[in-house]
Amino acid sequence: MISLQNIEKVYRTTNIETLALNNISLDIAKGEFLSVMGPSGCGKSTLLNIMGLLDAPSRGQIKISDQTTDNLNDKQLAKFRNQKLGFIFQSYHLINDLQVLDNVELPLLYRDTTAKERRQLAAEALEKVGLSNRMKHFPTQLSGGQRQRVAIARAIVGRPEIILADEPTGNLDSAMGNEIMEILLQLNQNDGTTIVMVTHDEHMAQKTHRLVRLFDGSQVL
Amino acid sequence: MLKNYFKIAIAVLRRRKFFTFISLFGISFTLTILMVATAFIDKVVNDDYPDKKRDRSLYISHMEMAGKDAMNSAGLSFGFLDHYVGRMKTPVAVAISSNFNATNTYVNNRKIVINYKYTNAAYWDVLEYKFLEGKAFSKQQVANAERVTVISEDMKKEYFGDDTGPVVGKYLEADNVKYRICGVVKNIPITCYSFYADIYLPYTVSKNDFGNYNNYMGDFNGVILAKNTADVPKMKREFDAIIPKLPIPDKQYNKIYSHADTYLEGYVRTGNETKSGILYVTLALSLFALFVMLLPTLNLVNINVTRIMERSSEIGVRKAFGASSQTLVYQFIVENLILTFLGGLIGVVLSLIAMYFINNARLIANLELTLNFTVLGYALAICIFFGLFSGVYPAWRMSKLNVVTALKAQ
DSSP states (O other): OEEEEEEEEEEEOSSOEEEEEEEEEEEEOTTOEEEEEOSTTSSHHHHHHHHTTSSOOSEEEEEETTEEOTTOOHHHHHHHHHHHEEEEOTTOOOOTTSOHHHHHHHHHHTSSOOHHHHHHHHHHHHHHTTOGGGTTSOGGGSOHHHHHHHHHHHHHTTOOSEEEEESTTTTSOHHHHHHHHHHHHHHHHHHOOEEEEEOSOHHHHHTSSEEEEEETTEEOO | OHHHHHHHHHHHHHHTHHHHHHHHHHHHHHHHHHHHHHHHHIIIIIOOSSOTTGGGEEEEOOEEEEOSSOEEEEEEOHHHIIIIITTOSSOSEEEEEEOOEEEEEEETTEEEEEEEEEEOSTHHHHSOOOEEEEOOOOHHHHHTTOOEEEEEHHHHHHHHOTTOOOOTTOEEEETTEEEEEEEEEOOOOTTSTTTOOSEEEEGGGSSSOOOOOSOOEESEEEEEEOSSGGGHHHHHHHHHHHHHHSOOSOTTOOEEEEOOBOHHHHHHOOSOTTSOSHHHHHHHHHHHHHHHHHHHHHHHHHHHHHHHHHTHHHHHHHHHTTOOHHHHHHHHHHHHHHHHHHHHHHHHHHHHHHHHHHHHHTSSTTOOOOOOHHHHHHHHHHHHHHHHHHHHHHHHHHHHSOHHHHHHTO
16 A cells, blocks of 8 residues: 655755665555554654655655655645545644634545535544534634544545554543544544554554554664 | 635634734725725816817917027917917817916905806817806807806805805806806816816906917917817827927027827826826826835735744645645635735725715815726725735745644644
């Protein structure tokens, strides 16, 4: 599903070169739930951003659904992300000015859909995460766990094949964290969605199919 | 999609009420100034009462004699207009009238200032005054130097009182002479200075001698009317041909200038006899408008750039979920246009209020400012100018934000 070959990421400032990712090769199968662990600053998030086509590698190649991505322009990349990928962030990144339903609809705005279809799909996604009764609320009126569930609904509303989650439980207490993890596991099991999750939490990582560990930009496990 | 943009735009506006107020105030206030100014210019330049035949008229109002060390510039004499212009072949009629002059008269111990103007009979054919009562004086009456007058609606009210009946046939006294009123016309604002007066008199009742056409300069101006618009250039050429042939009356001069101008050329003539003033006036007006608009535009650019930083999370999310840079630019410009149109709407309301007060304060006699389609059209153009200019640069900066950086910012 996702194939990384010899990925390298270098950050350059005028006099310092930092190697964030060093020659990473990774194959993730369809339907796999993979977790990435490692100490802070080891390049986990950079790796996830590169998989999500939000950041370009300095060297190496990414294939997603057998399609190489290095020659896509801004518009094509945007479309590709819209169709194939869903994102979940540690700090939710919901738009506070919009109601929950409008937040969930967001990815569909960049597709050819009618307002009615968008409403319906967003309502379905919210039902999946158990927030049907919060559609007209604003994000600031929700708890952290609920916000992350809205973010999950937004990530799945476009039915992407892959979900990339950057410490989705990082801001939550363990009970809420478990709830979120449960939803992700169900998505993976019931819908066959491929999930890559960056986490600090050993306990969460244990529940996934495979664990990759990074240290100073290199894969150690 | 548009509905969504609208939602977010309104939400963003409501979030920062103070910024929104400053932006809206800047836009609507600027727009009010520009709209009142446009309404004023539109009224002065485009209102074609009473010269409805503008497209086939040329206006002669000025002459300049220049020599090496001397220059003299003034209006025209009746004699010049009657003798030289009156004999031109292309015009079908030549309206001649003096500039207006003021005189005082007393009614019931109350002083009234009367602006009077002398005209010939053709004046009433060329110009289409709206007669509320009676009619203009005839050629015969002019020839006979009858003491008759056409007065304005305002003069009627001032002289005879507010609720008087018809006044045709009654007498009005000015400069110790009694004139019989033969007609009452609708008011003209003083800004339309070529045709404005309180009372109009046959030129023959004036004490001046009008036969002398060797003195070209005087207090009069003329409007020459062509048969149709196609004849206007021909008429202009014919007039231009007359001027160099005029005998120069004084040795200190070697050149005479005078022009038969179209309405606009005549209105903006700056005193430079060799060039039309249209370019200067357009330039000056555009510069004025530009400066007035520059401040709120810069202010908006500034506020917009700040707003981007506030919204970096949203930008990051939108990009991650499939918005291309182009889509984001479009969204932001639409949002900004919504803001400016909101400001525009407030500006229209403010303009209406401002015009109401200006009209009621009677700062300029008979000038009635209105918000017509021309003015609204300009307002719309100004709004689009605001929206685009203050939106494009911030939008461009926003779209260039890197997703990862944008998401990290919060």
